[in-house]
Amino acid sequence: MSRTILVFAERRDGQLRRVAFEALGAARRLAGEDGAVHAVLAGSGVAAEDAAALQARGADVVHIADDPSLKDYAPEAYLAALGAAMDAVRPDALLLGHTGVGRDLAPRVAAAYGAGHIADVTAIEASSGDDIGFIRPLYAGKAFERRSFAPGRPWVVTVRPNNLPPAEPADAGARGGGSAQALAYAPPPLLTAVRGVLRRASGQLDLAEADVVVSGGRGVRSAAGFEPLRALADALGGAVGASRAACDAGYCDYALQIGQTGKVVTPQLYIACGISGAIQHLAGMSQSRTIIAINKDPDAPIFGVADYGIVGDLFEVVPLLTAEVLRVRSS
Amino acid sequence: MLKIVVLLKQTFDTEEKITVTPQGVDERDAKFVINPYDEYALEEGIRLKEKLGGEVIVVTCGEERAQEALRTALAVGADEAVRVDAAGLPDDSFAIAEALAAVIKPLAPDLLLAGLFAVDTGSGSVALQVAERLGLPHASAALKLTVGSAAELGLTRPAEAQRYALVERDAEGDTETVALPLPALVTAQQGLNEPRYPSLPGIMKAKRKPLRTVDLSELGLSAAARTVRTALFPPPPRAAGKRIAGSPAEQAAELVKLLQSEAKVL
Incomplete structure (x- = not known):
């Protein structure tokens, strides 16, 4: 054929x-x-x-x-x-x-x-x-x-x-x-006038295309709480995402939301930080190749889909992880 | 006065588990809702009507249970509802768009609103196909929508249309501002607004609002499907993996080691 x-x-x-x-x-x-x-x-x-x-x-x-x-x-x-x-x-x-x-x-x-x-x-x-x-x-x-x-x-x-x-x-x-x-292209009469583009995503990889996604949930506790996640994403050459709970709480923009509402991502590596793992979030990320969950609650459903789980405080673990990644990468 | 048509789909609640059976997705005891993205479209339509005057007509394609979603839409402020009966209609975006366009065309809306995509099939195809069939321009993934004359919106171009839509839209994280003449289709992205809940008087009033059902034979359509589902299956199961023990420093070191040696992602 x-x-x-x-x-x-x-x-x-x-x-x-x-x-x-x-x-x-x-x-x-x-x-x-x-x-x-x-x-x-x-x-x-x-x-x-x-x-x-x-x-x-x-x-x-x-x-x-x-x-x-x-x-x-x-x-x-x-x-x-x-x-x-x-x-x-x-x-x-x-x-x-x-x-x-x-x-x-x-x-x-x-x-x-x-x-x-x-x-x-x-x-x-x-x-x-x-x-x-x-x-x-x-x-x-x-x-x-x-x-x-x-x-x-x-x-x-x-x-x-x-x-x-x-x-x-x-x-x-x-x-x-x-x-x-x-190509024999003649511009048509344009109905849509593009009046401006606000580049909010520049410098940030597109979530759907990123090989690594570091994602934060309610456990991140504030907009500033995303900073250690961003540092880890930078160290890994990845993008930052979020759960609906984090977006609803106003910690970050809805553009970062991963789930059944929001974006579906399938990176090589997905690191869920302080995300409990609501069904609608799992739908958006569980096809990722390798999943890491970091959560204080040992019973969080996110551990059910994670290849590697760390029960602990993300604010302690994530910066150590960033340092370790940078150390391994430089050696 | 604005005549607004909102495309709406009834979907599974996003908190529902999905069970695949040989007969298809198990719908027993499932909770159905208005597709969350369509809820934003509906809310925006109602707000525009409240501000500028006019009417909101909700149109869906679905089986009988979808009436419940239409009643909810009427209860939050839509004026009229139409359901295209899904009986005999293939599960295919081309056929569904053909039927919806046939129903919407005689309504001649000034503004067509829809959700960016439905959280069940997730194609985001039907509304845009309807716009193409009706010859309407469109703007997708609206985060903010204003409707007014060229002068009201500060548009400097020659006023070819009485009214324009000024749309702030999500372009993969960037925000793009576009102006387009009405009639047009605008699809709603999350964050466009905060949808209201139906009030008790609203629910009472909804019972008396017009809700009609149209079937395919009335539309004179053959409903030829362009695509067909040949299998339905659950996602590959994911077993829970390893818990990494130790102090935070030990956990971080062990994890990076495993990512290198076992998962080979570093």
Whole structure:
């Protein structure tokens, strides 16, 4: 089975996101040996090395829409760019990251092209036949479903960051390097005017893409109580998250909330500090690869999902842990 | 006067455990609520109505139990409710959006509000597909919403529309401010507002408010699914791991050692 796959290679702050390579890796698998993988790069001032990076990892053709109207994220502009790529490539499937932008664009493209949409995919079961299974969480991970597309229509798939193996240079193999070309993109009349962006997240890794998440709950006791957690996250090159209890108490912003309401994260390492482990929080983090729980209460439910548990005061343990990590890292 | 339509879904309470059976997710004795993100959308719709005048119509797609969610919405201040009967409707965002768009189109709302996503299926797809079908622009993940004329909102661009929505939206932690002309879809992020609880007089009044049910045949839709569930399974079980004993310093040292040697994440 060979297919033509289009990947939306998302950029953020002028850089290709890792999830773009993860989508590209999935596209290469879905396309099959004789299939074709196209990627669309949209933005203002798109770097040539981004196109080259995609080509080197298995994109046969990179379509570039470089226009001032794509500087900020106005949905109409990005939808027009994606539409131009859809019309040029006429793919069997469009793949995007299940990110703020990807999940904003995918449903509209699906509706516009009569396509089905399978969202937030964490694994793909690709056999040699026609049947492709897309695995995705329900209830934020309290259950999972396998979903397939009905035949005869294009597919739109959004893939969760951090779950699928990224495309590697080896995936391009002997494919001949690929090519890059300008997309026939004409800026549409813009309805959405972006009036300003307040960069609150700069300097902080995106939670969904972080390899390490250090998360605090009610036990952190105050906004200042997050400081030792931040220091540990910095030492590990990770991001800081929080439980609903900590957000509701005003210790931190809702943007950091992890759980069934809030974000679902699947990092390599999740460190829960002063989090009891309410069901709705567990749903948002229990698919992490390795989980550490630090809590004063030996009966806290969080210990039930933790690979390593420390019963103790996070204000004592976390700074010692940070120091130990820094010591090991420097030696 | 604003005509506001709020898309709403009834979901499992987030504190509920989910049990997978061969027949699907076990719904016996489950507590159902309005999807928390839709609650923010509903509250915002009611606040806008209270400020600017107008009406709020809640629209859902669901089985009969979803009536309870609609009654709750009416009790907190919605004026009218419509349920698209899920009987015969496939479990697929494309088909559901098609049915909802068919119901909403004749209502010709000035503002369509919905939650960012539903906490059960978690796709965040239906509301945006409805907007595409109705040709409405959208702004997702609103943290603050103001509706007014271009002059009232201080917009300098030519006034093509009578009214605009000024939206502060969450862009993965950044806050983006966007203006868009009505009619439009705005989806609600957590933190948009603090939803109210139904009052006793509100609950009494809700009993007399119009609630109608529409079925697929009335909409003249074929409801062709684009996607289908082929399996449902529980998450891989997670066994509780090791407790690390000792003084805090010993615990920290032991943990880092285990992360290096055993978990190989350092």
